[in-house]
Amino acid sequence: MGHVYRQLDAPTRAFIEQQPMFFVATAPTADGRVNVSPKGYADTFTVLDDTTVAYLDLDGSGIETVAHVRENGRITLMFCSFDRRAIIVRLYGTGRVVTLHDPEFPALLARFGPHPGVRSIIVVDCDRIADSCGWGVPRMSLIEERSTLDRWAARQDVQETRSYRARHNRASIDGLPGLSAGESDPVSQHS
Template identity: 60%
Template sequence: MAKVHDKLNDRLRQFISAQQVYFVATAPETGGHVNVSPKGYSDTFAILDDLTVAYLDLDGSGVETISHLRDNGRITIMFAAFSGPPNIVRLYGRGRVVTPQDEEFDTLVKLFGPHPGVRSVIVVECDRISDSCGFSVPFMNFDEDRRLLDEWAERKDVQQKRAYRAKNNRESIDGLPGLAPEETDPVARRS
């Protein structure tokens, strides 16, 4: 059975920081598709305080999370142990999108490792923190991060990134608004 925690205690923080991958789930308010996105690069996740976390949102083929958060704010982040003792941690909460145009962006982006192709920072206020057994999660070995996303972003100049975001990140697959035109300009620096 799941155990509910009132905050991100030291044990949960250590578990989260040891994971190489995490999963983000969101859905539109009505109808549409539920979205689950795997996230790599362990230096793209940060615990801000006992109930608040954030992650670095990098260029991608879609904009579902941003669209869904702007629609209703609901988000779940899941970490699963693929090595060591079995465990699954889920962080449920309300998320918000912080773009480079927002005042707090510069402070937040410094919490993460250096990555090109930064679109935003997603900040989540947790209203439920739980962990469960994870007894059926398989053992898997971590070899190394795939650097392909960073390499792809490094090869694109400002105009190419702007065009890519305008084509792929303006709306979700269900037609919800994603990045506004002024938000498609790439950050001129790495995170």
């Protein structure tokens, strides 16, 4: 039924790169809420090597993933097939947050499509890669990607972005640190 892989083989890599969305799960170490976030935009995810992946962390109303990853590193990405092939792939690992102040940020950013609301890049070193059946996942058709998030972020000037991130991205819902004041500047460079 399910298989565990030492690394991302070619078919698994092709499968995850073809999915129009994926889910990110994180949790704080102590008492706190588990977070699961859907991620879209096909050009915001990339495979870096056989055991490392990354995705763009775009503006949003919360900062749970960044806060949890910074606190303990634990992260799981889940990719579901909504078409004819019934499969789920989970990437378990340790994440790290790369911000525009980190030396590796420009090279990583170049691997993604241009998006105006980039807060950071989440890099995941996978220590378990596993698939399972997706027999309970419904078959659905993608109509189109929503452009709403990009359009909203593009309308914000630098001060509006800083202000929004100060109100919504400084701490998680459980009070863990999110983005610092110095990390609230919008990213001006794009791939």
